Amino acid sequence: xxxxxxxxxxxxxSLGNRQRFLRRAKAEIREAVRDALKRRKVSEVDGGENIxxxxxxxxxxxxxxxxxxxxxxxVLPGNREYRVGDVIRKPDGGVGGSGHRGSxxxxxxxxxxxxLTREEFLDLFFDxxxxxxxxxxxxKDLRAPEPVRAGLTSDGPPAKxxxxxxxxNSLARRIALRRPKLSELEELEAKIAEEEARPQPNxxxxxxxxxxxxxxTHLRKVVAYIDPIDLRYNRHERRPKPKTxxxxxxxxxxxxxxxxxxxxxxxxxxxxxxxxLSRHYAEVDVVFIRHTTTAQEVDEETFFRDTESGGxxxxxxLEEMLRVVSERYPPDDWNIYAAQxxxxxxxxxxxxxxxxxxxxxILPICQYFAYIEVMPEAQIAPMQSVAWAGYSEVARRHSHxxxxxxxxxxxxxxxxxxxxxxTATTTEERAAR
Numbered sequence: 001x002x003x004x005x006x007x008x009x010x011x012x013x014s015l016g017n018r019q020r021f022l023r024r025a026k027a028e029i030r031e032a033v034r035d036a037l038k039r040r041k042v043s044e045v046d047g048g049e050n051i052x053x054x055x056x057x058x059x060x061x062x063x064x065x066x067x068x069x070x071x072x073x074x075v076l077p078g079n080r081e082y083r084v085g086d087v088i089r090k091p092d093g094g095v096g097g098s099g100h101r102g103s104x105x106x107x108x109x110x111x112x113x114x115x116l117t118r119e120e121f122l123d124l125f126f127d128x129x130x131x132x133x134x135x136x137x138x139x140k141d142l143r144a145p146e147p148v149r150a151g152l153t154s155d156g157p158p159a160k161x162x163x164x165x166x167x168x169n170s171l172a173r174r175i176a177l178r179r180p181k182l183s184e185l186e187e188l189e190a191k192i193a194e195e196e197a198r199p200q201p202n203x204x205x206x207x208x209x210x211x212x213x214x215x216x217t218h219l220r221k222v223v224a225y226i227d228p229i230d231l232r233y234n235r236h237e238r239r240p241k242p243k244t245x246x247x248x249x250x251x252x253x254x255x256x257x258x259x260x261x262x263x264x265x266x267x268x269x270x271x272x273x274x275x276x277l278s279r280h281y282a283e284v285d286v287v288f289i290r291h292t293t294t295a296q297e298v299d300e301e302t303f304f305r306d307t308e309s310g311g312x313x314x315x316x317x318l319e320e321m322l323r324v325v326s327e328r329y330p331p332d333d334w335n336i337y338a339a340q341x342x343x344x345x346x347x348x349x350x351x352x353x354x355x356x357x358x359x360x361x362i363l364p365i366c367q368y369f370a371y372i373e374v375m376p377e378a379q380i381a382p383m384q385s386v387a388w389a390g391y392s393e394v395a396r397r398h399s400h401x402x403x404x405x406x407x408x409x410x411x412x413x414x415x416x417x418x419x420x421x422x423t424a425t426t427t428e429e430r431a432a433r
Contacts, residue, residue, distance in 0.1 A: 033121065050115050147236040156233030169230040179223035180216040188213045246335040246367075247285040248273070249321050252303065253342035255292045255312040258374075265374040266341035267304050269412050273339060274300070276420065287324055291317035297324055314346045314387060315353040322361055331365040338362070339370045344385025351390035363398050370419050371403040 082088065152162060192209045195201050250270050254263065274286060288303035289295055292310030295317040321338065329336060346354070363369060371391055388403070395401050404415045 029116070033116070050113055146239065148239045150235045150237040152232045153235040154229075154231060154233070156235070160233045160236075162232045162234050165232040166226070166230050169232065170226045173227065173230060174223060174225070177223045178219075179225075180220050182220075185213065185216055185220070188216065245283055245285075245333060246337060247287060247325075247329045249287045249289060249324070249336070249338040250274075250303070251289050251291065251295075251317045251321065251338060251340040253292075253312055253314070253317075253345075254290045255310050255345070257312060257345045258343050259376075261376070262343050262374045265406055265409065265412070266372070268409060269341060269372055269406065269416065270339070271304070272412065272416055273420075276416075285329075287321075289317050289320050289324075291320070295320040312342075312345045312347070313350050314340075314342065315350050315357060318354060318357040318362060322357070325365065336366045337368045338366055339372065341372045341374060342387055343375070344373045344387040346386045346390075348386060351386055354387075355390055355394060358394050358401070359398070363394075363401060367400065369401045371401070372415070373403065373405045375405055375407040377408045 152165060188209055192206060192213065195206050195209070250273065252263075252266050252270065258266070286300075288298050288300055290298055290303055291312075291314070293313045293316065294310075297320060317340070325331070325336065358369070371387075373385065373388055388405075391401075391403050395403050402419055404419065406412055406415055
């Protein structure tokens with residue numbers, strides 16, 4: 001079987017050649033994309049990019065003769081001065097070999113500028129990112145076939161008869177074949193009875209009316225009211241639909257200790273996480289929970305843009321998460337993930353409650369839990385916060401609980417990729433590096 005794509009190419013570009021080029025130079029392009037990401041802000045992730053790659057990685061392989069092996073004889077036309085074995089003197093003034101002169105601004109001919117579209121750039125950025133352990137054993141790549149409407153067919157069971165389309169076809173056929181109505185037959189019968197009731201009936205007229213009545217009666221019998229050709233049945237196809245369901249809880253501290261810069265770091269991380277989830281997992285729900293001394297579920301606009309201040313009680317966010325899970329997301333049917341961002345401040349007596357909720361209720365039903373602690377960029381050495389000290393014990397006992405620190409926007413990308421690349425290191429391994 002041969003499949004030919006005859007879709008029009010946008011702006012006279014060859015999509016086939018473009019995709020072949022991307023596959024061939026994928027390693028070079030991916031390296032250039034990583035360099036471009038260092039210069040980008042998180043808010044600029046959803047866009048294209050002009051990248052610069054080395055042309056030596058794009059050269060076609062070729063076979064050439066070895067220059068240091070074999071024997072070669074050259075016959076040069078017009079030679080009147082030299083014989084075999086003569087030594088040719090090198091011309092004066094040679095100070096260098098052949099080649100191109102270097103560029104004064106650092107750019108040479110080896111650079112190749114290639115423009116990536118938004119979709120191509122995001123494909124390369126999210127190429128090796130995934131939610132760890134997304135599929136449970138019970139829901140491993142589960143795809144259940146479901147009936148989907150697929151037009152009409154001329155045969156099928158009576159239960160699937162499409163009455164409206166059937167009657168429409170019947171009416172069109174009866175009009176086209178001029179099938180007489182019942183009222184027309186009754187009118188002819190009335191005329192015949194009226195003529196026969198007269199004292200001197202016109203036999204010729206009666207015979208003509210009876211012949212007309214017989215023809216219409218025969219035509220009505222021949223042209224049925226509903227013919228098998230009129231029948232139409234609803235047609236259904238069973239198409240597989242993904243049944244794997246996942247929900248991602250985004251927990252963020254919005255207390256007074258979270259300055260605008262720290263909130264901006266947390267917001268940037270969640271914006272990138274939300275973009276990643278909405279792009280790769282169509283069956284993933286995202287729940288936004290913000291907390292101070294109390295926690296509440298909010299929409300995306302309120303989560304990212306609303307301002308609120310107060311103290312910090314982290315356990316309220318965990319309790320709110322459990323409430324939402326119990327109401328809408330049964331653990332037997334949903335893969336549950338959570339990401340929490342905070343500056344690490346919390347009441348000392350609340351950490352015991354947080355650890356209890358995590359180890360006894362949340363982590364047993366959660367596939368993955370990521371904790372991001374945001375810090376001021378001017379802070380030289382990270383301080384041992386209350387939340388970090390408490391969560392470190394949880395991270396040592398549970399492999400699917402990860403925690404990282406972020407102090408600048410430039411660190412968001414590597415931390416995000418490390419958390420969701422499927423190869424996140426433990427806290428001890430990261431500290432040993």
